[in-house]
Amino acid sequence: MIAPLLLALMQQPTAAPPPAPPPPPALEVGAVAPDFAIPGATRYGTLKNPLHLSDFKGKTVVLAFFFKARTRG
Numbered sequence: 001m002i003a004p005l006l007l008a009l010m011q012q013p014t015a016a017p018p019p020a021p022p023p024p025p026a027l028e029v030g031a032v033a034p035d036f037a038i039p040g041a042t043r044y045g046t047l048k049n050p051l052h053l054s055d056f057k058g059k060t061v062v063l064a065f066f067f068k069a070r071t072r073g
């Protein structure tokens with residue numbers, strides 16, 4: 001009795017996933033970056049509150065991404 005039910009479920013068409021939203025437009029060189037928030041981290045762990053780009057208004061900001069940080073790889 002279970003086999004016919006499984007067979008019926010497997011033969012039902014599946015709905016296509018909704019299309020992904022378009023990516024935001026790329027920034028031009030020299031353009032002002034939009035405000036965003038990211039989780040902050042130090043060598044001791046993550047910060048309680050996220051960092052906002054607007055927190056550093058008027059200062060030079062350099063973003064560095066270490067994609068393998070805190071991983072085994």
